[in-house]
Amino acid sequence: MLEKLLLNHYEAAAVILSGIGLTNLLLQRNLIKKIIGLNIMDTAVYLFLAAKGYVEGRAAPILISDGAGGWLRSSELYVNPVPAGLVLTGIVVSVSVTAFALALTLKLYESYGTLNIDEALMKMTEEQHQLEARIDEAEEEVLS
Amino acid sequence: MIGMFAYNIPFASIFIMMITAIITPLIPNRKRLPEKLSCLSIAVVGLLSAYLLYELTASGRTISFNFSMGHFPAPWGNELRAGPLEAVLSLVFCTAMLLSLTGNFSSTAEDIAPARRNIFCVLVNLLTASLLALTYTNDLFTAYVFIEINTIAACAIVAVKEGPETARAALRYLVMSLVGSGLVMIAICLLYDLTGHLLMQNMHNAIAELVATKRYMIPLTVSLALITAGLAIKSALYPFASWLPDAHGSSTNASSAILSGLVLKGHIFTIIKVFYRVFGLNVIHALRMDTAIFILGILAMIMGSVHALRQNNVKRMIAWSSVAQVGYIFLGVGLNTVAGIAAACLHIIVHACVKPMLFTAAGGLSNAAGHRKGLHALMGTFYVNVWAGLGLIAGAFSMMGIPGFAGFASKLSLTLASFDHNSIVWALTALAASSVLNALYYVPAVIVVLTHNKDARKNFTAPAPTMSYKISMCIFLALNFYLGLFCVPLLRLITRGVNVL
Amino acid sequence: MNEELRKIWQSFFDWVMGNGPRPENEVIPPEPPPDLPFTQKPKDKYSRFHEATLKERYDQWLEIHGLHLFSVLYGSLSVLTCIVIVSLLLATVAELPPFGHERNPANNEVIRRYVEHGGHETGAQNIVAGLILDYRAFDTFGESAVLFTAAVSVLMLLGASRRNKFDDSKSPHADGAGMDFLQRGPPALRHHVFRNEDTILRGVANLSIPIILMMGCVVVINGHLSPGGGFSGGAILSTALILAANAYGFDKVHWFFNERTFIVSSSTALMIYALSKGYSFFTGANHIHSIIPKGTIGNILSGGLILPLNICVGLIVAGTLYGFYALFSEGDM
Numbered sequence: 001m002l003e004k005l006l007l008n009h010y011e012a013a014a015v016i017l018s019g020i021g022l023t024n025l026l027l028q029r030n031l032i033k034k035i036i037g038l039n040i041m042d043t044a045v046y047l048f049l050a051a052k053g054y055v056e057g058r059a060a061p062i063l064i065s066d067g068a069g070g071w072l073r074s075s076e077l078y079v080n081p082v083p084a085g086l087v088l089t090g091i092v093v094s095v096s097v098t099a100f101a102l103a104l105t106l107k108l109y110e111s112y113g114t115l116n117i118d119e120a121l122m123k124m125t126e127e128q129h130q131l132e133a134r135i136d137e138a139e140e141e142v143l144s
Numbered sequence: 145m146i147g148m149f150a151y152n153i154p155f156a157s158i159f160i161m162m163i164t165a166i167i168t169p170l171i172p173n174r175k176r177l178p179e180k181l182s183c184l185s186i187a188v189v190g191l192l193s194a195y196l197l198y199e200l201t202a203s204g205r206t207i208s209f210n211f212s213m214g215h216f217p218a219p220w221g222n223e224l225r226a227g228p229l230e231a232v233l234s235l236v237f238c239t240a241m242l243l244s245l246t247g248n249f250s251s252t253a254e255d256i257a258p259a260r261r262n263i264f265c266v267l268v269n270l271l272t273a274s275l276l277a278l279t280y281t282n283d284l285f286t287a288y289v290f291i292e293i294n295t296i297a298a299c300a301i302v303a304v305k306e307g308p309e310t311a312r313a314a315l316r317y318l319v320m321s322l323v324g325s326g327l328v329m330i331a332i333c334l335l336y337d338l339t340g341h342l343l344m345q346n347m348h349n350a351i352a353e354l355v356a357t358k359r360y361m362i363p364l365t366v367s368l369a370l371i372t373a374g375l376a377i378k379s380a381l382y383p384f385a386s387w388l389p390d391a392h393g394s395s396t397n398a399s400s401a402i403l404s405g406l407v408l409k410g411h412i413f414t415i416i417k418v419f420y421r422v423f424g425l426n427v428i429h430a431l432r433m434d435t436a437i438f439i440l441g442i443l444a445m446i447m448g449s450v451h452a453l454r455q456n457n458v459k460r461m462i463a464w465s466s467v468a469q470v471g472y473i474f475l476g477v478g479l480n481t482v483a484g485i486a487a488a489c490l491h492i493i494v495h496a497c498v499k500p501m502l503f504t505a506a507g508g509l510s511n512a513a514g515h516r517k518g519l520h521a522l523m524g525t526f527y528v529n530v531w532a533g534l535g536l537i538a539g540a541f542s543m544m545g546i547p548g549f550a551g552f553a554s555k556l557s558l559t560l561a562s563f564d565h566n567s568i569v570w571a572l573t574a575l576a577a578s579s580v581l582n583a584l585y586y587v588p589a590v591i592v593v594l595t596h597n598k599d600a601r602k603n604f605t606a607p608a609p610t611m612s613y614k615i616s617m618c619i620f621l622a623l624n625f626y627l628g629l630f631c632v633p634l635l636r637l638i639t640r641g642v643n644v645l
Numbered sequence: 646m647n648e649e650l651r652k653i654w655q656s657f658f659d660w661v662m663g664n665g666p667r668p669e670n671e672v673i674p675p676e677p678p679p680d681l682p683f684t685q686k687p688k689d690k691y692s693r694f695h696e697a698t699l700k701e702r703y704d705q706w707l708e709i710h711g712l713h714l715f716s717v718l719y720g721s722l723s724v725l726t727c728i729v730i731v732s733l734l735l736a737t738v739a740e741l742p743p744f745g746h747e748r749n750p751a752n753n754e755v756i757r758r759y760v761e762h763g764g765h766e767t768g769a770q771n772i773v774a775g776l777i778l779d780y781r782a783f784d785t786f787g788e789s790a791v792l793f794t795a796a797v798s799v800l801m802l803l804g805a806s807r808r809n810k811f812d813d814s815k816s817p818h819a820d821g822a823g824m825d826f827l828q829r830g831p832p833a834l835r836h837h838v839f840r841n842e843d844t845i846l847r848g849v850a851n852l853s854i855p856i857i858l859m860m861g862c863v864v865v866i867n868g869h870l871s872p873g874g875g876f877s878g879g880a881i882l883s884t885a886l887i888l889a890a891n892a893y894g895f896d897k898v899h900w901f902f903n904e905r906t907f908i909v910s911s912s913t914a915l916m917i918y919a920l921s922k923g924y925s926f927f928t929g930a931n932h933i934h935s936i937i938p939k940g941t942i943g944n945i946l947s948g949g950l951i952l953p954l955n956i957c958v959g960l961i962v963a964g965t966l967y968g969f970y971a972l973f974s975e976g977d978m
Contacts, residue, residue, distance in 0.1 A: 004739040011738040018330065019731030025323060026723035029716070034319060041326050045333060052337050055752060056745040061772035062871065063764055063942065071770070071942060075760040078772065080751055082336070082759070085777040086285065089788045090329065092876060093292045096795030097322060099969045100296055103802040104303060104315045106973065111308030118712060120312060127308075135516065148931070155930065159923050162790065166915050169797070169908045213783040215929035216766070219755050222783035263801040270794050277787070289787035293794050300798035311802075330734075337741055340753040350750070366737040 010051035018044035031105045031115050035098060042094040046087045053083030146207055150199035154211055154226040154280040157189045157234060158273055165269035169262060178265035179252070183245055186272055190238030197231035206640040210282060219346050225282035229489060229641025232634075233279050233413060237406055239623070240496045241272055244401035247504040247616030250607075251511060255305045255396035264304045271297040271402065278410040284332055284422065285342045287414055291328065291378070295321045298407045301399040302391045313390035320377055320387040327374030334367035335422075344421045355427050365431050371418055372433060379411035381474055382444030385467045389451075392463035397507030400459060401500035404466045409492050412473055416485060420645050425480050438478025438567065442574040444471025449581030457517045458506045461585060462499070465543060468578060469495045475571060476558050483561035486639040491554035493634070494542070494627055498550055501620035502539035508532025508609060508617075509593060519589060524597025531609050531617040533593055538624050540586035545579050550624045553631035555579065768939035769869035769948040778869075778951045782922050789958060793915055796965040803972040804904060843892070850892035857885040865959035869948035875955040879962025886967040895975050907964045914957040921950050 005012045021044055024037025061081035063071040105115065112120045164185040168178050200207045208227030212218060245252075245268065256264055274294040281287050299321065303314035336342055338360050339350035354360050377384040392400045419428050428434050448468030455461040473495070476488025510517045512528040526533030542549035555575060562571035609617075627634070742749040759776055767775035777785045865878030890898045928935045940947030 001736070001739045005735065008738050008741055008744050010744060011741060012735060015734040015738050016731060018326075019727050019734070022323070022326070022730065023724060023727040025319065026727065027720055031315070038319075038322055038326070042329075045326070045329050048330070048333055051744060052333065052751060054745050055747050055749075058747075060872070061760065063770045063772065065943070071764055073761050073764060075757045076747075078760050080756050081763075081772045081776050082342075082751070082756065084773045085781060085784075086333070086336075088773075088777060088876060089285075089289060089784060092788045093289070093791050095966075096296060096791045097292070097318075100299070100795045100798050100802075101315070101318055101322070102973065103799040104299070104311055104318060107303070107311040107802055108308065108315060111311060117315075118716065122712070124309065124312060135518075152927065152930070155926060159919070159926075162786075162919055163916070165790075166793070166912050166919060169912050211930050213926045213930065214779065215925070215935065216780050220758055220780050221929070222781055260801055263797050266797050267794070270790065273790075283784075285781075286784050286787060289784050289791065292791050293787060296791065296794045296798060300794070300801065303798075303802060334737065334741075337749070337751055340750040340755065360740060362740045363737045366733055369733075 008051075010054075011048055014044045014048035014051065017041075017047065020044075029116050029118050031108070031117055032102075034117075035101050035105070038101070039094065039098060042090060046090055049083040049087050049090070053080040055079045146199055146209060150196050151209065151211065153192045153196040154224045154230070154276075155213070157192055158224075158276045158280065160185055160189055160192075161269050161273035161276060165266050165273060168266045168269060173258065173262045176253075176261070178262045179245065179249070182265045182269050183242055185269065186238050186242045186245070189272070189276070190235055190242060193231055193235040193238060196226065197228060197235060200226070200228050200231055201637060201640070206644050208644045219341060219343055222286055223282040223343060224280045225344075226280055227641050227644045228637055229645055230279050232493070232637060232641065233409075233489070234276050236493045236496050237275050237279070237409070238272070240405050240500050241268070241275075241402060243616045243619055244398050244405065244500040244504065246612045247500070247620070248396070248398035248401065248507060249612045250610050251397045251507050257306060260304055260306075264301065267297045267301050267304070268402065271301065271407065275406060275410045278414055282344050282421075283342055284335070284344060284347065284418075287417075288325070288328060288332055291325055291411070291414070294407060294410060295325060295378070298403055299391075301402065302395040304399065305394075305396045307394075309394045313387075313394045317387045317391040320384065324374040324377035324384075327370045327377070331367040331371035331374065334363055334370070338363055338367070344417065347422050348424060351423060351427060355430065364427075368418075368423060368428075368431055368433055372415060372437070375411050375415045375418070376440070376474075379408045379415065380467055380470055381440050382447050382467060382471060383440070385444070385448070385470075388467060389455075389460045389463040392466065392503075393457060393460035397503055400463070400507075401503040404463065404503060405496045405500040408466065408470060409496055412470070412477075412488075412492060416477060416488065417645075419477065419480075420485065420642070429480055434478050434480035436478075437474050438480075438570075441471045441474030441476075441478050442570060444468060444474060445574050445578035446471075446581065449578055449585070453581065453585045455585075456519055458510065458519055458522060458589065459503070459517055461519070461589070462502050462506055465502075465582065465585070466495075466499060468582065469499070469543070471578070472554070472558060472575075475574065476561060479561055479565050479571070481561065481565065482639065482642050484558075484565070486635060486642045487554065487557040487561040489638045489642065490557050490631065490635055493638075494550045494554040497620065497623045497627060498539050498542045501535050501617070501624065502543075504613075504616065504620070505532045505535030505539060508613065509536060519592055522589075523592050523595050526593045527596070529609050531614050535617050535620060536593055537590050538621055540590050542624055542628070544583045544586055548625070548628050550627035550631075553628050553635075557631070557635055764942050765939070767948060767951065768942060769951050770942050771869050771871060771874075774869045774874055774951055774955075775948070778874075778954050779949065782954075783926070786918065786922055789915060789918060789961060792961060792965055793911060796911060796968055799969060799972055800904070800908075846892045850888050854885050854889055857881060857888070861885065861959070861963070865955050866945065866952065868955035869951040870943065870945070875958025876962055878955070879959040880966055882959060882963035883966035883970075886963065887970050890967075890971065895971060898971075902964075902967070907968050911961050911964050914960040918954055918957045918961075921953065925950060 018041050021037045021039070021041030024040060025034055026037075028034045028037060058079045059077055061078040061084065063073070064077070066072050108120055109115055112123045114120055114123070164182060168181065171177055171181065206228055208225065210218065211224040211226065213222040213224060215221070252261070252264070270293055274290040274297065277290040278287060278294065281290065295318070299314045299318040302317060303310050332342075335347060335351075338354065339347045341347045341350060351364065354364060373384075380388040392404050395403070419425065419433075423431075425434075445468050448464055448466070448471055452461050452464035452468065455464060469491070473488045473491050476484045476486075476491060478484070479487075506517075508529045509522050509525045509532045512525040512532065513521045516522075526537075538549060542551035545551045545555040559572065559575060562568050562575075565571065742751075759772060759780065763772045763775045763780075764770065767779040769775035769779070861878050861882035861884075863878075864873035864881055865875055868874030868878065886898060886902065925935055925937070927933075937949045939949050946952070
């Protein structure tokens with residue numbers, strides 16, 4: 001197995017990287033760090049895809065001129081172009097998602113003054129209790 | 145063969161919703177024009193889907209066709225695929241979306257600041273477009289792209305209502321969803337590496353060949369597990385459902401209705417497509433994924449209801465009940481037979497019609513009780529807003545599975561589907577237990593709402609329900625009874641659709 | 646004996662109920678009269694010797710240690726999950742087709758057509774550009790829509806709300822009843838301390854902005870001939886805008902690029918994209934000949950729709966990325 005892992009070392013590295021990203025995403029309590037973890041995970045997927053597109057000894061998929069006004073079109077010459085397209089899509093998706101997540105984080109920070117998700121939760125439950133107490137009081141007033 | 149007009153409908157539906165979404169920021173934000181435009185587009189798409197359904201099934205034969213997106217045929221270009229099942233689902237999605245919007249027209253105005261309403265409409269249109277694309281797509285990577293649109297738009301319509309609570313709920317939802325889409329992405333990469341295709345049909349052929357020759361079994365199993373887990377997180381299967389009540393409970397009523405009724409269903413239908421079209425039921429069974437889904441479905445049915453029992457906030461209660469209902473759908477999928485999947489699809493349709501009604505009704509009732517959402521605060525609100533009260537009662541009866549209401553039909557078909565399955569005992573026990581649990585929290589809610597409270601009329605100075613609210617509720621109720629009483633032709637249609645899926 | 650047992654039981658019972666040891670000659674306060682309204686019930690009857698009940702103690706303990714316990718449990722669980730996932734994936738990777746081998750399943754007839762016929766079928770020299778903007782254009786359209794969704798959502802979260810704070814407070818039912826006291830003060834503005842006369846920054850900006858803009862345009866326009874395209878070129882263009890905003894202030898950039906321009910340009914570009922691609926999807930699916938010429942490979946005017954699409958995408962990306970920067974740093978565009 002180790003031999004095979006060494007053969008597929010780019011993929012193995014990508015997988016470990018995505019594990020690191022996932023751990024960060026789940027474990028960090030700071031939201032910015034969580035989002036960084038997410039980005040690590042995405043990057044790992046790009047590395048994986050880039051490794052999958054590579055074919056030994058072939059060139060990037062941009063047609064090479066044959067020097068006489070034509071183009072070299074043999075599929076033996078170029079690497080797989082599909083993963084490149086997938087990576088591009090992945091990058092755009094990741095940028096969008098990161099921006100949106102950061103915007104939400106900013107909103108949360110404006111409300112609670114903390115980036116720590118636990119502290120935000122505690123403050124929120126506190127406020128919830130206050131809110132309930134207020135509502136109860138209001139109800140009592142209405143009743144009396 | 146099918147007419148030229150109907151042939152273009154799958155593409156046209158997605159395209160109309162996309163164009164509406166793109167044009168909405170440009171139109172003046174006055175007189176609620178954006179919302180009216182969105183409703184109009186959704187209605188048009190719904191009518192188109194109905195016509196497509198008619199064309200596909202009217203001749204007595206069941207037709208399905210592929211639609212290549214562009215000048216290049218299948219394995220090279222993208223492709224859409226339409227059959228009766230897809231047409232039914234897109235019709236239901238459009239109907240439920242339209243009714244969720246019109247039914248909550250006034251509460252949307254209260255909850256969402258005027259400048260944001262425009263963007264809310266953009267997001268709703270994008271959400272509809274992504275649901276339609278998920279329904280029709282025949283390409284796994286297209287599915288991934290639209291899952292991402294769905295994720296961002298869904299989180300954004302949670303956060304569209306101002307307030308720290310919604311921001312937190314949306315963030316939680318987003319983080320969970322992103323873990324899910326990360327897993328889906330990894331799984332798609334693995335599958336691409338193993339098969340060399342992204343199109344479902346070609347992937348299916350390649351996987352069948354791999355399984356027949358017993359090659360790459362570990363990567364196949366892992367990628368199936370990852371894609372299922374990723375989509376299960378997004379569709380709130382029980383152990384991964386902790387984000388759902390926050391997101392669905394805190395957002396505005398229209399968002400809750402759309403999220404609970406529709407967004408979850410898009411992902412579930414993607415799972416069904418992956419199981420049925422990419423892997424094939426035999427491979428799913430050989431890799432034991434059906435058992436896992438079956439067990440998780442049962443767990444969700446029970447635990448969702450148990451959590452719902454502990455809620456005091458009516459919207460959170462209905463949200464947890466969604467978790468239980470998602471469990472029913474996964475139970476059907478886990479049966480791994482055509483009948484099971486058909487029953488699951490019927491339950492998707494039933495839930496897509498009933499849950500928006502429940503949220504709309506709960507919104508109306510809590511509005512009548514002065515924006516309080518605690519169960520005890522709703523006492524006697526039936527007599528303030530009768531339409532909302534009727535909606536809640538019908539929805540509750542439907543979720544409990546009282547004969548004549550929509551939920552009964554799907555529960556019955558799930559029961560029937562489990563008869564030719566060897567774990568019938570488990571399925572039946574779970575169905576019975578879950579129905580009892582459903583009754584345990586829905587009946588008290590109904591009783592509270594119906595209890596006379598002489599202060600109610602005096603203290604609750606809510607405006608009378610608007611015309612759009614009444615009409616939407618009427619259609620919801622009619623749909624509910626239609627599904628409950630005349631579900632046999634629909635089930636037959638779905639079975640035909642599943643057979644050609 | 647019996648008496649003793651009863652006493653022990655009584656004290657145990659009291660401890661459980663939180664009543665504490667009773668004094669010898671205790672006077673139990675009378676029960677409240679039953680007709681007292683429900684809401685005015687005195688809260689603790691035995692307040693004199695109130696000790697926490699088991700439940701209260703449990704709650705208290707949970708309040709202090711619960712979060713800690715939860716985070717430890719959650720942390721170990723998530724580490725466990727990640728280890729399991731990583732080892733599963735490593736086992737998978739070991740089984741995957743070997744790295745860089747030309748007979749892998751992915752190098753099949755699909756790729757062969759992309760490479761061998763991509764040139765004259767799409768007219769693009771860059772096979773990846775032809776792939777994403779012609780063969781699999783629907784995915785790429787979806788991808789632009791993802792960016793549009795995110796831009797609109799961020800604008801909603803950070804932009805629109807701030808300006809309409811005042812409208813909110815004016816409108817009679819802007820918020821649910823009972824939530825009023827949760828209203829916070831105005832959110833902290835994130836204005837930069839902006840130095841008016843930063844000569845070095847301005848000098849560098851003066852020099853580099855034209856170059857960056859030119860570079861961006863080249864990357865966008867040559868998207869079908871060389872590496873690059875709308876997304877990368879748009880990102881380069883946006884850096885020019887960001888640099889301009891930093892050197893001259895956001896107010897100056899506002900003159901020619903504000904929220905309205907951003908929305909109009911993005912929507913229009915995406916609309917052109919959607920309509921032109923819609924035309925090509927429609928004609929393709931119905932086997933109608935498309936009127937769009939492919940051009941000669943290697944020329945600037947080649948590749949059919951790829952060049953205009955790249956320009957549209959470039960506009961969207963440039964606007965969106967600058968928009969993200971402006972919204973995050975200023976809270977406005």
